[in-house]
Structures are given as structure tokens and as C-alpha cells.
Amino acid sequence: MTNKKIKAGIIGGSGFTGLELLKILSKHNYVEISFVTSRTFKESAVSDIFPVFKDYDKEKLIYIGKPEEEDLKNTDILFLCLPPLESMKFLKGIWNGYNFKIIDIGSDFRIKDPVSFKKWYGSEHISKNKLSSFVYGLTELNKEKIKESSYVANPGCYPVSILLALAPVLKSNMEVKDIYIDSKSGVSGAGRKLADEYLFTNLDNNFYAYSAVGHRHIGEVEQEIKNIGGREIKVSFTPHIMALSRGIFTTIYCKLDGIFKKDGAEEKIFNMFNEFYEKKPFVKFLGSKIPQIKNVAGTNMCMIGANIDQRTGTLKIFSAIDNLLKGAAGQAVQNMNIMMGFEETEGLKLNGFF
Amino acid sequence: MTNKKIKAGIIGGSGFTGLELLKILSKHNYVEISFVTSRTFKESAVSDIFPVFKDYDKEKLIYIGKPEEEDLKNTDILFLCLPPLESMKFLKGIWNGYNFKIIDIGSDFRIKDPVSFKKWYGSEHISKNKLSSFVYGLTELNKEKIKESSYVANPGCYPVSILLALAPVLKSNMEVKDIYIDSKSGVSGAGRKLADEYLFTNLDNNFYAYSAVGHRHIGEVEQEIKNIGGREIKVSFTPHIMALSRGIFTTIYCKLDGIFKKDGAEEKIFNMFNEFYEKKPFVKFLGSKIPQIKNVAGTNMCMIGANIDQRTGTLKIFSAIDNLLKGAAGQAVQNMNIMMGFEETEGLKLNGFF
Amino acid sequence: MTNKKIKAGIIGGSGFTGLELLKILSKHNYVEISFVTSRTFKESAVSDIFPVFKDYDKEKLIYIGKPEEEDLKNTDILFLCLPPLESMKFLKGIWNGYNFKIIDIGSDFRIKDPVSFKKWYGSEHISKNKLSSFVYGLTELNKEKIKESSYVANPGCYPVSILLALAPVLKSNMEVKDIYIDSKSGVSGAGRKLADEYLFTNLDNNFYAYSAVGHRHIGEVEQEIKNIGGREIKVSFTPHIMALSRGIFTTIYCKLDGIFKKDGAEEKIFNMFNEFYEKKPFVKFLGSKIPQIKNVAGTNMCMIGANIDQRTGTLKIFSAIDNLLKGAAGQAVQNMNIMMGFEETEGLKLNGFF
């Protein structure tokens, strides 16, 4: 750990994820912001656009439209908070000539197989040769690789809630037949899109499923299921939108065989989860207690619970995260901490909303 | 249809369901309220306790503690809005000697098998011989029986949202392997319980699963699955609580075989739903469009959509209802209309909240 | 009252007010819809755009872009639900040649003085000579005039909540010095505008004042204060936005003189309110009990309470309405009922949301 602060640049610093990232990095003991971009608000002070930043924005950080060469040279780590297909375009021209590490919070470098990428994102990848350079940045699963890596693809918000819940089962020798995943997300998951469906009057008191067939995060989830457990399992995934701003709650139904017949199945499964997560600062396994959004909103925590339904041979796993933190900006800073040799929890001890 | 209004008595008229029932019956063209009970508010005027009733409560309806014999004699139809195990106690003493019809909105007469009742409700049924006299009151499925019946057991709120979504599939010759049911309910589903977990500060911005193993409504759902389709299927059911007052959204995952391989599977399934519901005034099938809570809140409607996930061989069915109306009081009035020979929609053309 | 239904045309039937109007008129015993316009949704079925209409839309009402001459000829009453400055433009070409009555739910014909109109709306009125033909449609104050009138200017949502609360005081001989009005509105008051500030993520958990100086409704309020009590009083008015969809809560501080020194002030003031409203079906005075949004949401009611603060010589008056009903569409139907000789409450016995 060095005495000097590293310099972080942020591409896309006015969306929900960019703002959370900016908040965390602004108070991080070993980071200073080298620049932050926003097409919409360029040349405005961050704290004029978002008054909540008046709290700690001493130097009146100003949004720039895009970074100059000097900005990039002056950067140790680059965070990208861009919509699908935008990160690869931005990086296209700047792969060479700079020394910064990269954390892409966007979705362009998560899927490693270009054919799969095209299937789920509908476009050809324009930097296929870079795909394998990016480590899939779910710290709890890939910490060692992240430590060695210069490029990290931060996972999607739903996949974080799904893969952390499934990992201990996938790593075990339990036989998993089918997996049904029913996720519920707060509205901020959609970003700050100006569309009729995101108006207050359309969402207040409302709830519904969307993209019930073929949501893009499936590709990422199935890839990592294979990476974690060596098995190919097709998952049935349904995202829903909840009338609240932040949080994802995921309910997973695993059809299992064998283990339920034996005595002590619950104890065995709970031990498995406890061992898997006991040393991980940002994941807590609650046993049969079911987590709640309010346990994690405003924090970088993932909380997990599990129930065994003997009647139907189903293992139900429940997970809760804050989609903008453990599902995006917090996860990214956790990865940065690992890449830079800082303590994993630095800057991430957050008070939460409840 | 007679010129004279029938007289309706309400046992338990200050809970959420009782209030909605009172609202509907107060404006029903062919009903007058003979009495309404409330232990908590006895001797108070309904409109003093619940100012929303000032709108139309001309005669200052007064809550009574319990009905006198004359009240009961003067009643054509009795509605019970009581917690589990209470309806059967109330009715114990009055099976004989009165001529009224009964609609039990409580849960005591839904399950027909006393062994199953004991399993799900934890108590011996005290009027086992009456169980078979009650028709299961899901109008869309049992209209003819309800027409002939004096006693109706109104279905539970979750089961309404589940069984209406599943019925066309169960009635068909499609081979259903597994059924996973993920339901999300508004807070009013829990009734007006004074418990820490129902405080605003605990539910606002929150979401979670509860009773993930062994929720009582499973017994009722599996019984009716068998009645509808002649098949024994064990369902895996998880209820969740949403931070909103009214509405249930149910997502069902049906693992199917065969049909998905053929061309035209979607058309065939959609036709099946359309035919099943085209003449039913309170169920609308939306095809592949997913219903929303806001489409049904404040109405007696159930809206249903379906998506076919070819990748995993899963039929996803989505349904939305207002838990207090189609899931309770509205469903009860629909049953009353059928039992009394009124038009099915009488009193139930409601404006909705959106 | 005639056996034949009257024909109502709606200009602007896809905004919040238009939809509520459509809902009420669809179930009104003496009305049928002759046409309904929507620029956005023309040629679509109302129930395809807004599934909640599937409930009762038997004949698949279709939005038209604008009415043909035959549509207008075939109309007994025309409702306009248009933004400021739009009603006068629409009516410009059709003042002559048609026999329909008009209820303008927009704001163009409320202010009678063209100079004042220009001051508050920033534009010259283009039909000044018609201003005096429109009766200010607050039924509780102008019922007799409305009965005789062909043209009614429906009041603004804030003014309804303010003027009903103030009327008994203004009509009395109490000496009012200053009036401070602090109103809080649900989000639907802004209409269905696609603007960043109305996104769910900007309003959820939020609250703030807006247009704190010079809100347009002040002109209308001060005009009617003069009409009611013959006094010119300038009011200080601040609107606020609440994170909920429907309802207005208004808190009024009246600096009074004299009466507070005397014994029995409260009784005198309460009697004054009770007498003023005892025969009005849609206004309830609750005495010192403070009304709540939940008492009125989803109904055409206005509930009013009053507290006397002896320490500061202030009469505090509280009122609650549903901004889309008593503050817009419900009020309009109430006016129509009076103009057409129907019972005042016809079509307006609504269940409310709580």
C-alpha cells in the first residue's frame, strides 16, 4: 500500500452507477479522481447538478465531455460506466499507449465467446481479441485472478445476486437438475432512462415481470455456471421490476436429487454455504433466515438464505443485494481494491439506508 | 331478479376484506346490509372509524359486537371475514335454524379432506361433516355448482392468482412435469396485524420472501389442481411481500414436454387460454403481454399473460389480481351474484386505482 | 331525468384526467361516450392502451385524432381535458353551429379578467368575449348558476382544496388579515409529462416545494375569494410535490382578529362549517379531526378539519381531496349532473382506494 493516492478516471459519471462510484471514490483513502465525464452535463460542476455532492466536493469537480490525452496519461485506473456496446467503442481507440488498468462496469467484456456475445447482445463484438484479457470480476469467485489482472469485466447486477447464491451448490457434488431464477429489481436497475414506463405514476404501487424470455444476463450466468462448476445448465430466468429505487431480491429454485432423502441434508448444505463464505467480508449466509432488501440497501453486502423444500425436492436460495453497489459500483471498487493491493473493504464500509 | 333487495350480514366487517366487502355491498343495487360486526369497534359508526364511508353511508351503519338471533333471522346471505379457525367456531352454533346462504371468505371450508386440513392448519376441523357442503368458490371454474349451492368457500388470495393462471393448462392434455410458483403480495394480504414487521418503517423500500416452506395455501392449490385436471402435482410455492398495499403478482414456471418441439406451440397455447376465458367477464388473457399490478388494483379483474421459453422447455404464466377484490371480497360478491341469480358483474364494475 | 342517455364527447382522453373522466362516464347510468380523442393513441382501442379498461369496455372504444363535424353534432356535452392555452384554441373554430354544452377541465376560462389572465398565463386570451359565459364550476359555491349555464369552467385542483376550506370563513363576518396556503400534491397533478423530474427514481422517497412564487392558481383563488366574500385578499401560496400518485392536502393559516378572545370561538367556527356543508354530499367537515389523503383518494369527496391556535391568533384549516376526482374529473361530472338535471351524486359513488 502506497502513501500516494492513485488516480481514477470515470467514463460516464452522471448515471446511477457513475454517481455511486463517484461517491465511494471521493471518500476512498487511497484514490483521487483524475477526471469524470458526462455528455449531458459537461462543463457543469458535479455538485451543482447533484446537490448531494455538496457534502464533500471540496474542489468543485467539473464534468468533462471526454478525456484529453493528458487526462488519460494521468490516470492509474479507468472505470467505464456505459450502456451495452459503448465500452468497446470507447476503448477501441485507446487500447495502446496508456498504462491504466481498466474496470468495465458496462457489459461488453463479460461474455468470453464472441458467438455467445452476438447472440445475447445482437451485435458483433469489435474487439474480440481483448475478450479473454478481461477477468470476470465477481471478487468472491475470482479474487486471485483479479489480483493479477489489468482488465476486469464487472459482473451484471442480476448475475451477482444469482451467482453468489448458486456458487456453493455448483462447487459441490450435488446433482442439480433444473434451475429457475425469479429476480426482482429496484427501478434504478434500468438506469436514468427517460421513458414513459419509468415515470413515477407508472411505477408507484406497481409490479411486473419484463423480458421474460431471453434477458441478456442469462448468457453471462450460464457462462459462469460452467466456469464455477464445470457443468452446462440452462437456466430459466425472469426479471421483475419493483416500485422501489434500489435493491435486487433473487429467489432461486434448484431441483436437486439424492441429498434430500438423507438425514442431515439441511446441516450439510448450510455448512457448505458457511464454509464458502466465512472469510468473504461482503457475503453473509443467514442459514434458513431469509434476507431482506433493507438488510443490504446502501451497502456492498450480499445476504443469502436457504430453505429446503422436502415435499418437492427443491432447494430454495434467496439473495439480496443493492444493485448499484454490490451489483455495480461497490463491486467495482472491491475489484479495484484487490487489483491495487488495498484492503478489500477500503471505502466500502457504508452505513446502509435502514 | 327480484325487485326487493336481499339482506346481507357481515361477520368481521372492520378488517381489510370486510371493509372492501362493505364498500361493494353498500352500492350493490340488490343488497342491503342487515348487520355488520366488529369486536374492536362495536357500537361505533362505520363512517366514524373509517371516514371514507362518509361518502355513501346515509343511515350511519353501526358496528355490533355479535348478531342477535333476530339479526340472523333477518339475513338472506351471511359473509364471514374471519381469521383461520374462526369461521368454523362461529358457525358451530348456528348451522341449524336459519335459512341464510353462507359465503366463508375465511379459510376453514376450502380443504375438503380433514386430514389435509389438519396438516395445513394444525388443528382438527370441528365440523368435518360440513366440509363437503361448501363449493370451492372460484367462479370461473365452478360456476354451475355455485349456482346450485347454499354454502361457498371463497378461495384464498394466492390460490385465485395461481389457479386461474394454471387452469387452461391443467384442463388441456399438455404434460406438466414440475410447477414452481413465485408469488408477490401487497401488505394488505397480511390483514391489519399490529406487529413490528408490518410497520411502515420496516416495509418501505423493502422486499422479501416469507413462509418459503409449507405455506397453507399449498394444500388448497394442490387439491384444486387435482379437481381441475385430475392430476396429482406437488407445487413448490414461495410467497413474497412487496412494499405496496394491494395486489398479487404471480409468476409460474411450468416444466412441459413435447409441445415445445412442434411449430405453432405458442399459437396453440394462446388459443387455449383465449377459449377458456373469452366468456368470463373478470379474466382477461393478454397473450404474450405481461400483466401489471396497476392493470388490476382496485378492480375485480384477473389479468394473465404467458411466455414460452423454448431454451428451457418452460411455460411461464403471469397473473395479476387485487388481493382484496378478486382475491377476497370481490370474488365473494361475484359468487353471491351467481348464487342469487343476479348478473355476474353487478356491483363489481369498479374504476380501479390507475 | 330522461330515459335516453346523453352523448358526451371528450377532447383529450388519454391524460390522467381524461382517463378518470372516461372511467366515470363509462359507468354513468345516463351517459354514453360519443367520441374520445387522443393525438398520441389515435386509432388504438382505449382498452389496448390502458388494460384497466378491459373491465367494462364492451364496445372497444377507439381513440380518434380529432372529432369530425358529425361527431360534434352528435354530442350533447363536450368535455375538454387539455393543457393551458389549448382549450381556447380548440374552441375557437367551433363556438357556433353546435348545440352541446361545454365543461372545460382545462384552465382557459376560469379567470374572468383578461388582464389577470395574461398576467398569470403569459398569453393574450383569444376569446375574451366568451370568458363571462363560463360559470366557475365549484359546485358547492355556484350550484344555481351551474344549473342554468351551458358553459362551465371546471376549477383547478389546488383551488378546489383551498376554496372549499376557506369558503365558510370568507362568507362569515370574521376579519381575515393574512392567508398562507401550503398545499401538497401527488405526482399525477403534473400530468403525464415525460421529464426527468417525474421519473420514479427522482420522486421516490422525495418531497419538495416548487413554483413558490407566482403559481398560476393564485389568480383563480384570489378572484374567487373576492367572489365569495367580497374582499380582496392576497394569498401567499406554496405548492409541494409528494411521493405518491394521487391526492392534495392543503394546510391554510388564517390570521384572524377578535373572535379568539371570546369564549366559544371554536364552537362558533365549527357550527359555521357544519351549516355550510351539511347538505353538500361531497364535502364533509370533521371538526377538529384532521383529514387524511387516504380518507378521500379514489373518491369525489373533500374532507375538511379546523384547529384554532389561540397562542398565535391563527385558524388552521386542513383539506384533503383526490386531485384527479374532486380536483378535476369528478368535479366535472358533478357539474354535468347539475347542468343536465341528474342527481348530483350519479356516477360518483366511488369506493376509494383504502
Added chain:
Amino acid sequence: MTNKKIKAGIIGGSGFTGLELLKILSKHNYVEISFVTSRTFKESAVSDIFPVFKDYDKEKLIYIGKPEEEDLKNTDILFLCLPPLESMKFLKGIWNGYNFKIIDIGSDFRIKDPVSFKKWYGSEHISKNKLSSFVYGLTELNKEKIKESSYVANPGCYPVSILLALAPVLKSNMEVKDIYIDSKSGVSGAGRKLADEYLFTNLDNNFYAYSAVGHRHIGEVEQEIKNIGGREIKVSFTPHIMALSRGIFTTIYCKLDGIFKKDGAEEKIFNMFNEFYEKKPFVKFLGSKIPQIKNVAGTNMCMIGANIDQRTGTLKIFSAIDNLLKGAAGQAVQNMNIMMGFEETEGLKLNGFF
């Protein structure tokens, strides 16, 4: 500033304020918790009761029922988070014999005049002789006194939002005639009371005024108005409850004389506010821009805006705070920082919820 951490004890650490205090102190660089009490949860681990504490509760802090003498001896600063009349009872027995400083977040030592105390709190004060030892802990106004003091009475949540908004005006030579204060609070302001009115179903989509005459915070506000400006002004105050968890928005109407006639009134007033607050880290004056709850929720900030209504001679001042932070626990830590010689913002750089 010392290298050694000070030891803080918390009386009442399971209410909303106690929890926020615990969160802040747990991460404060110069504090460790010596003990925390809770009658309800004694002998339970904080993080078992409130899972959000799993994040950073390394040593499994356990609630105790009440502190032993050794606990108190081992404490440098004592925080009391108790309901009205409880702090004075707790302190009764322990005024002597201990060296800790005290910050009472309760309401017992705010009002200095025992007669006034009895008027507003309905009980005789049991430690009248201690009243003058407590400095009124609104840091922005009494920083120098707080620095020298051992006992601080933390201000009430409404008074913080009111007095910070009024202070620059009261300190000026502007002639203030009347002050009307309309405050709106989130539900957490009421604490975690198990009462029907605080159930989710009663508050969701609701809004109303309460305690419209004689709210206890008036006594405190009028006392401090006199302390700040040397003037006796009676204020008319109305608190309201909003359907959200955290935040207070206060709208103040000041009837002024003179200044409005002159040119440059706005500039003069804005300069006055800017000068008053430019060096205060936790208060931001936004000029004519109106603050919003979302600008401050989850932070220790107070944001203030002002509008001048020339038509009525009214200065409108708007302020927004988080009631549990700047209105309670955050304010208390700010005071502790001053009393202990730490940097004022230590432990209080919070990310906020938006």
C-alpha cells in the same frame, strides 16, 4: 487530537436514532463503543437483531440491559437516546462520580426554563439545577459554547430544520412580524412505535397534519428564536407526516416589512444567508433553488433555499434535512467532534441515499 480512541457509551441503542448513532460511531476513526443498551434486545448481538450491522460488526457487539458502574467508569462520552422524561430519570442517579461528557439526544435538557418545560412536557423537571449546564447543541449557532461544554442538549429534529432556516434572518436587523412554519416529516420521526397509525397500510399513499396545536417543539423553537435574535416571536407551527421513512422538509413563511420595497432585496437577503453559512460544512444555502429531501437523505447536511414573494411581503424559506442524522444522531456526533477536538466532519462524510 489523540492517538487513542475515546470510549462512547450509548443508552438506548436499538431505536432509530440509536442505530444511526451506532452506525456512525462504529466507523468513526477516534471512537470505540464501550457499551450499548437496549431493554428490548438485551443479551442479543446487535448484528443478529439488525443484519445491516453484519457489515462491520467485527467483535459482535452485544446489547446490555443497563450499564454497570465499571461500564460507566470506562466511558468518556455518554449518549442518551431516550424518549421524553427518560433522560432526566436515567441521569438522576449518576450526576456525580463519573467523568464522562454527556450528549442528550432526548428532549429533557433543551428547554432552560422549568416553567416552560412543564408547560410543554406536562411534567415537573426533576433536575432543574442541571438545566443551565446543558448547552443547546445546534453546532452552527453555538459552536464556541459547545467546545467548552461537558453537557450538550441535542436539538429536536423539527427545530434543527427550523432554526437553521431562520437564524440568518433573526440575526439580521430585518423586521419580522409573523412566522408560520409548515413542516413535513418522514415516518421514522415517530420512532419505532407499535401503533395502528404507523402500520404500512395506514401510511402508504397517505399524508396528513398532526398535533396542529401545541406541538412540544414550539417551546424549544421560541426559546432559541429569542436566544438568536433577542426577540420574542410566537410561531405558528404545524407538523405533517409523509409516506416516506426519512427526511424533514420545512416551509417557513415570514411576514416582513420594509425590505421588500427596496431594490436589491433578494441580493441582500441571499448575501446574508451565504455569509452566515459559507464556513459551515453541514449547511448549504442554494439561493432561490429549493432543496429536496433527496439532496440530504442519508447525510448530515441541511440545505436551505429562499424565495421572496413581493406580492404579499413574504419571505419563504425552505430547508431539508435527514431527521435521523442532522436532526438527531449526526448532529450529536458533530457536537461530539467539537467537544472532543476532532475535526467537525469526522465520521460524517456519508454517501446519502440518492
